[in-house]
Amino acid sequence: MDDETKETPKFSIGDKVTVRKSVDVPLSFKGTVSKVYTNSALVTIDDYEPEQRTIAEDLKYKTIVNFKHIRKIGKTAKKSSKK
Numbered sequence: 001m002d003d004e005t006k007e008t009p010k011f012s013i014g015d016k017v018t019v020r021k022s023v024d025v026p027l028s029f030k031g032t033v034s035k036v037y038t039n040s041a042l043v044t045i046d047d048y049e050p051e052q053r054t055i056a057e058d059l060k061y062k063t064i065v066n067f068k069h070i071r072k073i074g075k076t077a078k079k080s081s082k083k
Contacts (some may be wrong), residue, residue, distance in 0.1 A: 016073040027052040
């Protein structure tokens with residue numbers, strides 16, 4: 001069986017993420033998850049390279065990105081070894 005279909009989404013609304021440019025994504029940027037779908041998320045484009053401004057404007061500063069192109073910024077909840 002495919003374990004991917006059993007997983008809960010790795011992202012939540014409000015998560016800060018980075019997205020890398022690829023065949024499916026026209027620019028690299030930092031953003032915020034606005035809505036979560038089954039295999040993708042609507043991401044608001046917050047920070048991008050100045051030369052990619054036209055692309056960001058064309059996308060109205062939002063785009064849908066597959067989870068495989070998204071990485072969370074920062075660490076998730078740290079596990080403490082202290083008592």
